[in-house]
Amino acid sequence: MIFGCGYVGSALGDYLLRHGVRVGALTRNPEKAGRLRAAGLSEVIEADLDSSDWHRQLVGDYRSIVNCVSSAGGGIAGYRKSYLDGQRSILQWAKERSIETFVYTSSTSVYPQDGGVAVDETSLTANLSETGQILLESENLVAGCADAFRRWYVFRLAGIYGPRRHYLLDFLRLGERVIPGSGDHHLNLIYRDDIVSAIFRALSTDHEASSGLYNLADDSAVTKAYLVNRLADRLGIERPAFDPDATTPRLKRRGGQMPDRIVLNSKAKEAFGWRPKYPAFEEAYDFIIKQTADSEL
Numbered sequence: 001m002i003f004g005c006g007y008v009g010s011a012l013g014d015y016l017l018r019h020g021v022r023v024g025a026l027t028r029n030p031e032k033a034g035r036l037r038a039a040g041l042s043e044v045i046e047a048d049l050d051s052s053d054w055h056r057q058l059v060g061d062y063r064s065i066v067n068c069v070s071s072a073g074g075g076i077a078g079y080r081k082s083y084l085d086g087q088r089s090i091l092q093w094a095k096e097r098s099i100e101t102f103v104y105t106s107s108t109s110v111y112p113q114d115g116g117v118a119v120d121e122t123s124l125t126a127n128l129s130e131t132g133q134i135l136l137e138s139e140n141l142v143a144g145c146a147d148a149f150r151r152w153y154v155f156r157l158a159g160i161y162g163p164r165r166h167y168l169l170d171f172l173r174l175g176e177r178v179i180p181g182s183g184d185h186h187l188n189l190i191y192r193d194d195i196v197s198a199i200f201r202a203l204s205t206d207h208e209a210s211s212g213l214y215n216l217a218d219d220s221a222v223t224k225a226y227l228v229n230r231l232a233d234r235l236g237i238e239r240p241a242f243d244p245d246a247t248t249p250r251l252k253r254r255g256g257q258m259p260d261r262i263v264l265n266s267k268a269k270e271a272f273g274w275r276p277k278y279p280a281f282e283e284a285y286d287f288i289i290k291q292t293a294d295s296e297l
Contacts, residue, residue: 001025001062003049003090004069004082005036007165008105008157012066012196013041019200024060050085055093064101064203065094079131083138091145102142102152103202105195108188108215110136110156113261116186120264121156121213139213151211153202155195158217158263161281162192166288168224172232172240180246183225185260188217191284194276201272209271217263220280224258227281234289 002009005025010032016023017040024043025036036044047054049069067090069082087104094102109132111119125136139154146152161167171179198216202209225242232239268274278284 001058001060001065003065003067003086005032006068006070007160007162008192008195009066009068010036011192012068012199014039015193015196015200017041022060024058024062026054026058048081050081050089052089052092055089058093062097063099064103065090065099066103066105066199066203068103068105068199076130076134079134083134084141087138087141091141091148095145095148099148100150101203102149103199104139104142104152104154105199106135106139106154106156107132108156108158108217108263110139111261111263112259114259116260116262118262118264119215121215121267146211149211151208153209153211154213155198155202155216155268156213156263157195158188158190158215160192160195161189161284163288163291165192166285168228169231169285169288169292172228172235172237177238177240178246179224179228179240179242181224181242181258182244183228183242184223185258186221186262187224187227188221188261188263189281190216190218191276191278194218194278197277198268198272198274201274205272214268214271215263215265216268217265218276218279218281219265221262222281230282231285234285 002013002023002025005013005027013023013025013036023041025041026045026047026049027033028046028048030046033044033046043060045054045057067087069086071078071082110125110128111123112127113119113123128136142152142154195216229239
């Protein structure tokens with residue numbers, strides 16, 4: 001059962017169906033619900049995750065749960081609605097059922113570290129922003145209900161990109177030549193389909209990986225300036241300039257600068273035998289550029 005069939009959840013549903021898995025889903029978006037039904041999901045519920053109304057509507061018997069909900073919008077209130085209240089509703093529903101595996105997709109934004117340091121699952125999570133604290137609280141809700149599941153996994157996702165989600169590439173293609181910020185902080189990225197493959201392994205692993213926290217990131221954190229310059233070269237256009245004095249709403253929320261850290265993924269590799277198909281951005285963006293070029297023909 002997939003809660004939150006957005007960018008990652010919808011791709012996961014398609015992947016599971018191709019592997020012969022019976023899949024149900026919950027979404028609050030009627031248009032998305034229609035697409036999920038057309039894709040062949042066995043049960044699609046339209047409801048707000050944080051309510052309990054869907055508890056009575058959901059009739060299928062499921063052995064595994066994946067919560068990959070994203071923010072419902074509306075600032076901090078939306079974060080609480082999606083990540084905390086929604087999580088509580090799922091856990092309340094799950095306690096009345098025999099669920100073997102619970103997978104929750106969180107974020108590496110729970111790490112406050114800066115200065116280019118490497119972080120793993122043992123790194124401290126303190127002095128967080130309000131949104132980071134909400135995510136951490138939501139993770140703790142899962143850990144607090146560990147006895148309800150045979151195994152549970154919290155996947156802390158790095159910055160997600162992939163088909164139809166490539167902001168920097170779009171930015172360059174639109175002819176923008178000045179990027180706010182200095183560009184010297186590391187970007188930790190993960191391709192959408194690599195998230196899906198990791199979740200699939202967590203749901204189907206035969207060697208019972210230990211329950212707990214796992215980072216999902218690719219193998220090659222690079223600075224934003226490096227990535228942007230390589231993309232510009234790949235497109236055959238002039239490299240853009242970075243403006244440290246310019247800012248964006250996202251930069252403002254982070255005090256004028258993005259954190260600089262390198263997220264390590266070795267624990268997930270060792271536990272699940274998982275390897276990202278795109279361990280670095282170059283091959284992934286080559287694929288995206290070719291794919292988008294072909295669609296324009």
